[in-house]
Amino acid sequence: MLKAEIYITLKKTISDPQGLTIKHALESLGYKGLQEVRIGKLVTIRLNTGDKKEAKKQVDEMCQKLLANPIIENYSFKIEEVK
Amino acid sequence: MLKAEIYITLKKTISDPQGLTIKHALESLGYKGLQEVRIGKLVTIRLNTGDKKEAKKQVDEMCQKLLANPIIENYSFKIEEVK
Numbered sequence: 001m002l003k004a005e006i007y008i009t010l011k012k013t014i015s016d017p018q019g020l021t022i023k024h025a026l027e028s029l030g031y032k033g034l035q036e037v038r039i040g041k042l043v044t045i046r047l048n049t050g051d052k053k054e055a056k057k058q059v060d061e062m063c064q065k066l067l068a069n070p071i072i073e074n075y076s077f078k079i080e081e082v083k
Numbered sequence: 084m085l086k087a088e089i090y091i092t093l094k095k096t097i098s099d100p101q102g103l104t105i106k107h108a109l110e111s112l113g114y115k116g117l118q119e120v121r122i123g124k125l126v127t128i129r130l131n132t133g134d135k136k137e138a139k140k141q142v143d144e145m146c147q148k149l150l151a152n153p154i155i156e157n158y159s160f161k162i163e164e165v166k
Contacts, residue, residue: 062109
């Protein structure tokens with residue numbers, strides 16, 4: 001079985017109000033020196049296959065078709081064998 | 084400057100309706116052999132400090148106090164130097 005971990009982040013030029021809110025919340029808890037907080041998504045998919053090359057192709061397609069919005073988001077992923 | 088990437092995931096025993104919905108959506112797009120889809124959060128924090136040890140302590144605290152809900156979520160993070 002393979003596990004794909006997909007990291008979806010907003011592009012640098014897109015503002016991230018959720019991140020800003022969390023930054024302010026952290027500051028109000030006393031944390032200083034925060035330059036930036038950005039929020040993204042982490043999608044974990046377990047695939048019933050052992051074919052890493054095919055899985056890589058599929059996961060890339062899934063990101064483009066459904067998981068990420070390529071206009072405002074970047075994505076990257078890693079695929080590893082799990083038992 | 085340091086960058087912390089924080090990965091927040093639901094604990095195994097907690098059901099993930101959002102992940103289930105995405106699993107069904109992927110299946111309706113024709114992807115077979117999906118065992119499980121789980122959704123988590125990815126928080127990226129840029130810190131104005133070079134002290135990795137202190138940053139690690141702070142980020143761990145932030146996770147426990149605000150970013151993650153330790154009752155239903157696990158978290159892990161990595162910290163790296165960025166320019």
